[in-house]
Amino acid sequence: MLDRPLILTGFMGSGKSSVGRVLADRLGCPFVDLDAEIVAAAGRSVNDIFTEDGEQAFRSMESACLKRALDGGLTVIATGGGVVIAEENRINMRKQGVVVNLCVSLAQVLRRLHGATDRPLFAANNAAKSLKLLMDGREQFYADADIRIDTDGKSVEDVAAVILRFVEGLHE
Numbered sequence: 001m002l003d004r005p006l007i008l009t010g011f012m013g014s015g016k017s018s019v020g021r022v023l024a025d026r027l028g029c030p031f032v033d034l035d036a037e038i039v040a041a042a043g044r045s046v047n048d049i050f051t052e053d054g055e056q057a058f059r060s061m062e063s064a065c066l067k068r069a070l071d072g073g074l075t076v077i078a079t080g081g082g083v084v085i086a087e088e089n090r091i092n093m094r095k096q097g098v099v100v101n102l103c104v105s106l107a108q109v110l111r112r113l114h115g116a117t118d119r120p121l122f123a124a125n126n127a128a129k130s131l132k133l134l135m136d137g138r139e140q141f142y143a144d145a146d147i148r149i150d151t152d153g154k155s156v157e158d159v160a161a162v163i164l165r166f167v168e169g170l171h172e
Contacts, residue, residue: 002027002167005075007093009142010102011135012081013112015151015159019102020078022160029074034083037065063089070096081134084141094144098170100163101145106132108152 006023008016017033024031035046038061042049049058062080066089069077077097083089093099104112109131142148147166151159 001171002098003074005070005072005077005097006163006167007070007077007079007097007099008102009079009084009093009099009145010081010151011104011109011131011138011142013109014081014102014104015156016078016081016102018156019151019159019163020076022156023163024076026160026164027074027076029076030072032069032072032075032077034062034065034069034077034079037069038062038080041065059086067092082138084138084144090141090144098167099145100166101142101148102159103142103148103150103152105152106135109135 006027008020008023010016017035020033021031038049038058039045042061044052046058049061059082062083063086066077066079066083069075070092079093083093106128110128147163149159149162154162
């Protein structure tokens with residue numbers, strides 16, 4: 001069975017946190033939501049960190065939280081959508097865990113995040129255009145994964161089942 005972190009990457013709204021909770025439950029291990037860890041450590045919301053300190057400060061906190069989470073043995077980690085931007089994060093994730101990328105279409109992201117106020121990079125006036133640029137810019141980094149799963153039209157349970165089958169296949 002898996003003995004190292006299972007790391008979920010993907011764009012905002014791809015289902016990382018929802019799928020991660022199901023996986024952690026099924027694997028009987030801790031679940032770490034990096035954004036929640038950052039909020040707890042900073043004592044402020046992600047929006048407040050972005051507004052008051054800027055994206056660079058947030059990314060620095062994110063990298064520190066990721067390093068701590070990766071040292072936790074068998075853990076399911078739901079990363080923030082931008083964690084893949086930093087090369088050091090990608091290297092650490094590949095070296096220490098199994099990286100699962102959850103793919104999602106722009107149309108699905110727009111549906112899932114409609115009305116969201118807790119996503120600083122979603123709050124732009126022209127959300128669709130801004131998100132498309134972000135997605136395209138991160139695609140090469142998301143592609144650096146052990147497995148990629150299209151989440152469009154799939155339930156959280158279905159996505160978790162695909163990941164569990166993949167993990168089981170690693171030890172056959």
